[in-house]
Amino acid sequence: MNSNAPKRSLLGIFVLCWLGLLADGYDLYVYGATLPGLIGTPPFNVTPAAAGAVGSLALVGMLLGSLIVGTLTDRLGRRRIFVSALALFSLAMLACAVAPTWELFAVFRFIACFGVGGLLPTAVAITNEFAPPGKKSLVLGAVLTGPATGTVVASLTSLALLESSGFRPVYAIGAGGLLLVPFAWFLLPESPSFLRTQLRNAEADRIEAAYGLPRTPEAPASSVRISPTRALFANGTARTTALLWAITVLSLLTIFGVSTWLPQIMRTAGYGVVGTVLASVASQKFGPRPLVIVGFVSAAVALLLMSVNPPAAIMTVLAAVAGFGGLGTQNMINDYIAQFYPAATRATGLGWALAVGRIGAIAGPTYGALLVGFGGGVPAAAMAFAAPALVGAVLMLALRSKTTKQAHVARDAELVS
Template sequence: MSSTLKRKSLLGVFLICWFGLLADGYDLYVYGATLPGLIGPEPFGVTPASAGMVGSLALVGMLLGSLVVGTLTDKLGRRRIFVGALALFSVAMLACAAAPSWETFAAFRFVACFGVGGLLPTAVALTNEFALPGRKSITLGAVLTGPAVGTVVASLSSLALLESHGFRPVYAIGAAGLLLVPFAWRALPESPSFLHATGRHAEAGRVEAAYGLVPATESTVRQRPAGSPLRTLLSGGYRRPTLMLWGITLLSLLTIFGVSTWLPQIMRTAGYGVGSSVSFLLCYSLGAVVGTVLASAVSQRTGPKPLVITGFASAAAALLLMSLNPPAAVIAVLAAVAGFGGLGTQNMINDYIAQFYPAAVRATGLGWALAIGRIGAIAGPTYGAFLVSFGGGVPVAATAFAIPALIGGALMLALRPSATPASAAQPSAAAPSAETVA
């Protein structure tokens, strides 16, 4: 191929992933932003208990989506999975907006979260592979602001529309992801590592040349591991860190989904109006955006692990301070810090996992970590519903959510990755070894 061939822009790949994750974040976190308008006699007679159950049921869909896609993406390819997941959850959001009953709403919410569960690991795997070797953390961090920005947009949409027009237009906006589908299908390239792993070396070489990636050599081509990708994750030197990463992700997502689902309603029970209650979720989301950008810049120098520990500690400290019931302005600041320690920390965990596993099993590794983590996400809304029903207001809820953050930080501190197993693919610039991310 001619050396004068004009290279395609890597920015296009990252923007497609970012916009996909923005839609992902909006569709995922809009539920918490609209709960103050859903709970009550109108429109469906929703109680806190049934709201918590639907929140958890939807996250079962996300768990299944992560499991299915986390396995299939290393078999079917990143591009088809990305586009399919985006289309699925966007259509389901439109169906939620038109739902005639709470049961129908819950069913389509389940479908939407199934699609959401499949997009994140695919987008992270693509971003990590196409990012320049010396800028992986900062590039991935920038792309991972997408879900947090989506949460901000969901909060703003709810603030603007929930009181005056109800929940339906807020969910209808979530269908805007359909606008990205044809563009992503046409412009998003397939992963070279997937193409190499499936024996399509010439096609992989064309993608590498088109985007200026370091060409794979015979010693760095990622062949499909012996057995299933999941077996690779649970064998040799990968087993212990994989299990620990699953536990860390579980605790992180329990905190995130418990707080993001119930923060507006908890603040409403503390005497704040609907608009003011949702504004605390907005502060939480903004803290996640700013925190992710700053943390990814630091992570480029230090690696993601110190940022994960710092994030967990920040979330726990902010939540414990919120338990003292300070003035509203202080709570807003603490919510922003908790946002960095929640969503921002999970983004750094995703960065760590993406750099830990070789490209041949990267999407599977991230997909399974997120799938196991969804157990915590499923528990979070139900845990929050119990706290709301139990009473005690902000102090009890904030303290209860600080506990899993503290445990998650302790586990990350104790994580000592083993050496990369000799049976797996050897590390390359595209996939740092375990020691690189320690």
């Protein structure tokens, strides 16, 4: 443990990550919020089918962003990728605001979502590494309220501007992330664990001393090392990696499915912020695993009760519980993944899990559509989405509660840059 008192505040790092994720959440949700100003209105006069195709294309962009950028983070460094992803989706949002044709708008939207998908694993990796050892879940939970806050800001901005000014200023505001780029470039430190994989140990020592961090182990130059991606399946981690991928698929299937077919949940999106904070406090004491299980089960129970069409007041409460069980649970899954993988593969592990999980996000609306199309209606969709939530709880129960520190140290020593 580094015994020196920290010379620099950690708060600036966490605020930058939170603001980056707020911009990330804004830019992700703004498309759905501005659809009323795109479908059937000038200048594009978009059809619902074309709008849906671009929405699906955006999810593919997020899948690729999580996969490619998350992996590059562990190869090229956290700071460089954080700044690049932030600049990429902010510039793409500005391009969406001035796009002269629908085809160009679709291209810029795909690029924006590629950057959006890449920022989350990088921000989580940075936050987890710099958070104090006894407060990692608490700090990460607070930072992960950024996307949900961005969702609320996008909704309010769209309500205020869309009808009077059209979609363009709403997207232009989404380019505000560019204001963070110089601050992130000059103020965000590089990951000490990444620097050690580059054998830049003196730099890592200086950063750890400056921020009062525990000293990370050095990666011996003579060791036999493997890539971060291969490391996800090395040293007995293959089973857990596969389970985490399946759990993330089920979580995102539930989130995107219920947000499409049960709009009451979207109206209670603000509860996701509160739920994430409360869950992170509990997670700091009990660990993220039991919170994920509780979240899945609470979402399943709430959805089952919603399927019987209770009175409006009860429906609102159930929607809030289901919303927490969706967004809050995914944030706790992110917390679990960040704590499971060692620092040198953390962004890769989270990036791959979120990339595979996007398959669930893409399938969720279609899964609900099939059930509604068969005449079951919204109650049947609510019951159907309770099923993947329950399966997710069962799979989470199959995971061990933590990975030993010794295993992390052993794997850190095996990784390439």
